[in-house]
Amino acid sequence: MQHVHEIFDTVRSVMKGMRITFKYLGKRPVTQQYPQERWALPDRYRGFVHNDVPRCTACLLCAKVCPVDCIYIVTEGKGKDRLMTRFAIDYNKCIWCSLCTEPCPTNCITMSHDYDHALYFREKLVYEFVDEPVVPYREPKKGKAAEGEEA
């Protein structure tokens, strides 16, 4: 009798399992087709740190505040001849703390929404933002802005 009972029990449980899988067959997949479809990221999402070079004043505040010293800034000359020759961020070291964005006077260093930077070599994770020496951005002085533009 036990034997017969077990047979019926098995048949019932198989039916139950098949009902569940069939229910899922009709449902929409939850998969996201990743490279084409992406999550909508929150505004304050901390992706890779990005520096908008044309607005950078090379004030070194971000490099100083960085707790792991992963921002390298090199400048040459003084005063009007001052040039920024290197602005690099070493993402091997970066801890995505967002502290560098706080003191920036022009808000040029920001946390971007990029997160998929897979690379084959560790060295490639040092991102260079300046290819050729550039003149750092200077805040136009009040009242002289129009004149400056003419010059």
Add this chain to the structure above:
Amino acid sequence: MDWLLAHFSTLPLLGGLPYSAQAGLAMGVYGAVVLVIVALAVMVFSLAERKVAGFMQSRYGPMYVGGWHGILQPLADGIKFLLKEDIAPAAADKLLWRAAPIAVFTGAFMGYAVIPWGPSFVGAKLDMGLFYAFATSSLVVMGIIMAGWGSNNKWSLYGAMRGAAQVISYEIPLGLAVLPVIMGAGTLNMGSIVQRQAGFLWNWNVFNPLFAISFVLYFVSAMAEVNRIPFDLPESESELVAGYHTEYTGMKFAFMMLGEYADMFLVATIATAVFLGGWWTGIPRVDHFVPAPVIFTVKAVALVFIMMWLRWTLPRLRVDQLMHLCWKIFIPIALGNLLLYGLIRSVI
């Protein structure tokens, strides 16, 4: 095949040939057509399997090849199989190892000779058709043992031994399950068995209560026979890597897979012919409008879908559970069913 032969005799060039040559030619043409159909069916199944698996697990399955929902994935798989390096184990028994994929596929393919796709679309109207189909489909196990022994690999050998034990055990309930139907039909000719199920839906064998039990027994035993999950012990990937085809690569592996899927389709077609009314739609008026092979194929494909459905529902059985199911449950039920049907037949 008869209409093919009849057509040949009317052609100007072929009509002059002796009958044996015409018959040989007709056989060759029919074989080629069925081979192409089976190969195409296997391609469709290999994609369908992955799609069904995907949707049952709330994902998509292959999505990229072919532009629209991975429609050309089987083709890409085929090209990949062709391009793979053909590696042979150094200590393999070369002859057995090479012959095994051929044996697996041939065993599966031979059964298609007697499958009645339609009233006149039959390879051979054998009077021993069903017996022949069972006999040839059990040749697959020879291929499995050859592969397992020839690979000279412990996993392969384990898989082959399990396969042999499983397939030979499940042959018995498989045969016993269809015996009542054969008793009822009074013939082993598959075309005649289908012809007896003409008319309305309730004339199908599966709607006879005793034959319904036979159908379930047959279907589950057939799944064990073709090594499908939940009975895929010969190739259980979590224990035996890939079982008897662990050492196979490239086209040899493709042939193993082809044989497996062809075998799966074969048992589905046999079930269709024996239990599900073959090419009959179940409504006599509709039978004239729909081509017989189409109805037959639809039913067989539906059974294959149920096999896939079960695959993605149930976990694999243990070896002892497998043997328990066969010897202590299926065989007694099949024998009891046979006895009961015999008694009913002799009384009525």
